[in-house]
Amino acid sequence: MTETIAPATSQEPPAPASPTDKRRILLVFAGLLVAMLLSSLDQTIFSTALPTIVGELHGVNHMLWVTTGYLVAATIMMPIYGKLGDLIGRKGLFIGALSVFLIGSIIGGAAQDMTWLIVGRTVQGIGGGGLMILSQAIIADVVPVRERSKYMGVMGAVFGISSVAGPLLGGWFTEAIDWRWAFWINIPLGIVAIVLAVVFLQLSKRHAKVRFDGWGTLTMAVSVTAIILVASWGGTEYEWNSPTIIWLIIIATVFATLFVLAEYRASEPIIPLALFKSRNFVLSTAAGLFIGVAMFGALAYLPTYLQMATGVNATVSGFMMLPMIAGLMSTAITTGFLASKTGRYKWMPVASMIVVATGLWLLSTMTVDTPLWVILAYLFVLGAGIGLCMQILVLIVQNSFPDTQVGTATASNNFFREIGASLGSAIVGALFSARLTDLLAERMPAGAAGDTSSFTPAAVNTLPDQIRDIIVGAYNDALTPVFVMLIPMLIAGLVLVIFIREVPLRASREQADPESPSPSGDTQADRRYP
Numbered sequence: 001m002t003e004t005i006a007p008a009t010s011q012e013p014p015a016p017a018s019p020t021d022k023r024r025i026l027l028v029f030a031g032l033l034v035a036m037l038l039s040s041l042d043q044t045i046f047s048t049a050l051p052t053i054v055g056e057l058h059g060v061n062h063m064l065w066v067t068t069g070y071l072v073a074a075t076i077m078m079p080i081y082g083k084l085g086d087l088i089g090r091k092g093l094f095i096g097a098l099s100v101f102l103i104g105s106i107i108g109g110a111a112q113d114m115t116w117l118i119v120g121r122t123v124q125g126i127g128g129g130g131l132m133i134l135s136q137a138i139i140a141d142v143v144p145v146r147e148r149s150k151y152m153g154v155m156g157a158v159f160g161i162s163s164v165a166g167p168l169l170g171g172w173f174t175e176a177i178d179w180r181w182a183f184w185i186n187i188p189l190g191i192v193a194i195v196l197a198v199v200f201l202q203l204s205k206r207h208a209k210v211r212f213d214g215w216g217t218l219t220m221a222v223s224v225t226a227i228i229l230v231a232s233w234g235g236t237e238y239e240w241n242s243p244t245i246i247w248l249i250i251i252a253t254v255f256a257t258l259f260v261l262a263e264y265r266a267s268e269p270i271i272p273l274a275l276f277k278s279r280n281f282v283l284s285t286a287a288g289l290f291i292g293v294a295m296f297g298a299l300a301y302l303p304t305y306l307q308m309a310t311g312v313n314a315t316v317s318g319f320m321m322l323p324m325i326a327g328l329m330s331t332a333i334t335t336g337f338l339a340s341k342t343g344r345y346k347w348m349p350v351a352s353m354i355v356v357a358t359g360l361w362l363l364s365t366m367t368v369d370t371p372l373w374v375i376l377a378y379l380f381v382l383g384a385g386i387g388l389c390m391q392i393l394v395l396i397v398q399n400s401f402p403d404t405q406v407g408t409a410t411a412s413n414n415f416f417r418e419i420g421a422s423l424g425s426a427i428v429g430a431l432f433s434a435r436l437t438d439l440l441a442e443r444m445p446a447g448a449a450g451d452t453s454s455f456t457p458a459a460v461n462t463l464p465d466q467i468r469d470i471i472v473g474a475y476n477d478a479l480t481p482v483f484v485m486l487i488p489m490l491i492a493g494l495v496l497v498i499f500i501r502e503v504p505l506r507a508s509r510e511q512a513d514p515e516s517p518s519p520s521g522d523t524q525a526d527r528r529y530p
Contacts, residue, residue: 024200025142029151031196032135033158034189035098039131040159042070042124044166045182049174056179059114068232069118073125075228075418076221079270081130082411083213085137086404087268091203094134095194101127102190109183120183132159133414136394137407141203145399146340146505149392153336156391160328160383163299168318213266219259220270226252227419231426235433271412272405280400280503283496284393285413287349290493291393292420294356294486295386297428298363301479306375308475309368311461323376327383328390335388339395339505346502348392353494355385357487364483368469368476389497399505428482435478443470 046053046066054063085093101124108120139151173181226248238244263269275281299321306317339345359382366375394413401409444467460471 024202027196027200028142029139029154031193031201032138033155034193034196035094035131036135036155036158037162038098038101038186038189038193039074039128040162041166041169042128042186043067043074044163045170046121049170049179049182052174053117053179054114057111057114057117059117062114062118064232064237065118066114066121068228069122070125070128071232071418071422072225072228073122074129075224075415075422076217077126077129078133078415078418079220079408079411080217081133082137082407082409083268083270085134085407085411089203090134090138090141090407091197091201093130094138094201095197097127097130097134098190098194098197099127101131102187103127105183105186105190109180133407133411136398136410136414138201138203140398140403140406140410144505145395146343148398149339149345149395149505150336152391152395153333153339156332156336156387157329160332160387160390161325163295164318164321164325167303168321171318211268213262213268213270215262216259216266216270219255219262223252223255223259224419226255228422231422234426235430240430270408271415272408275401275405275409275412278400280396280500281409281413283500284349284396285416287353287389287493287496288393288413288417289420290489290496291352291356291386291389292417293424293427293489294360295424296421297424297486298360298382298483300425300428301432302363302379305475305479308460308472309366310372320372320376321379324379324383327380327385328387329383331384331387332390333387335392339392343505344502345392345396345505346497346500349389349396349497349500350494352385352387352389352392353490353497355388356382357385357490357494359383359385360483360486360490364480366476366480368472395505396500399503428486431482431485432479435481436474439474439478440471443474 050063050066053066081093081097104120104123104125104127106120107123108117111117111120136152136155139148139155143151170179170182173179173185230245230248230252233248234240234245260273263271263273303317303321306312306320310317310320312320335345335348339348359378362378362381366378394410397409397413398406460468463471
């Protein structure tokens with residue numbers, strides 16, 4: 001790859017926007033934040049409400065599909081929305097995605113059995129997969145990259161908040177009102193977002209001829225479904241060496257290979273292979289996948305650990321995650337403003353990998369006697385590390401491509417991060433469950449273990465102190481070493497981000513990284529910024 005760098009003029013800040021333009025951008029941004037909040041909340045909001053929901057609807061055997069249906073549909077739709085947005089424009093797609101999401105919310109809220117609940121969640125996923133992608137891409141249509149970093153920082157904070165707040169909010173709805181409000185709350189918020197988009201979002205229309213990538217979509221859908229089912233079922237519904245999991249791994253591998261071949265031959269691929277000619281895209285996307293593994297791997301089991309170790313209920317354990325939110329918000333918003341003001345950003349993902357690794361190491365030192373305030377401080381460090389780079393990596397990707405490709409590039413980056421999040425939960429879950437089972441079998445008195453898979457925080461708190469101490473100690477000793485096992489991923493991520501090329505953030509939306517590939521696959525090294 002060539003090393004042609006943009007002229008110095010690209011480092012100049014953009015001309016100040018008029019008060020009217022700023023007001024319109026802020027109103028559009030408010031709608032985008034609501035859309036992102038809806039999409040990311042619904043990935044986690046049902047985790048604490050599920051036991052109540054499946055009990056009421058008599059569907060324990062199908063419980064996993066409530067979350068898996070949403071995740072599969074959303075992940076598959078991400079690159080589709082990204083590509084279509086580049087071809088035909090994003091305003092109509094954004095309003096359509098919101099509408100589909102609201103329809104899914106109505107179906108789920110009115111569900112009287114598990115079948116309709118799963119249908120509602122899947123329809124939500126079809127719409128929700130576009131909300132986060134289109135929100136990030138629409139900001140690229142409205143403001144240049146240099147100015148955009150401030151908005152992306154706030155978006156990163158919202159995503160992080162919803163990832164932690166989802167289980168807390170779901171538990172509160174279930175205990176205080178009714179679990180159906182986890183669906184109904186989406187209606188007024190979604191309508192507000194639609195109205196703001198209709199009235200204030202002004203984007204130029206595109207009239208590209210759409211040649212749908214049918215084979216690419218089909219092979220990608222099968223591969224993603226298999227990957228997420230492996231992540232969801234492995235070690236829980238089925239043993240990792242069971243024929244079901246082995247066949248799913250084979251299907252995922254075969255169809256992922258067929259997907260690459262389909263994209264190589266497609267005239268309008270949903271994930272163009274030309275994207276991977278951009279060094280910054282490859283490095284940022286891989287680093288984002290590693291961060292996704294670490295973040296969601298830790299988030300998946302920390303609340304349960306806090307319940308076991310401190311004896312609090314699910315709602316209180318959710319509140320204990322607030323320091324992590326505070327750390328994430330502070331660094332995500334601060335780095336966004338710093339990138340906008342200085343134009344420098346490479347240090348942010350480098351610092352992120354170091355701080356996240358430090359946070360994981362600190363969590364690995366926890367014991368059953370660690371004071372609560374110390375654990376909360378460790379969570380703050382972990383959140384601060386994640387916030388340092390969450391949206392900056394997306395910004396680096398967007399800065400590497402022209403407007404005609406920014407949606408596809410953003411969607412591809414988020415697509416792989418979502419895969420990383422699914423795999424992170426599965427990896428941590430598999431390691432944690434295996435160690436917990438062994439430790440309980442080793443430490444529990446003969447005949448006292450019972451069904452170790454049925455231990456819940458509430459049930460453990462009622463046990464005699466001697467048995468409870470053994471179980472809590474096993475939970476601690478099973479989970480904390482897993483955090484250390486995630487650190488090599490962060491070291492690999494650190495090596496990757498060190499090689500990111502710091503291209504000046506563009507001051508106008510027409511510019512692009514000289515090394516970014518054009519739709520035909522050629523780089524733009526011979527082009528000059530206007």
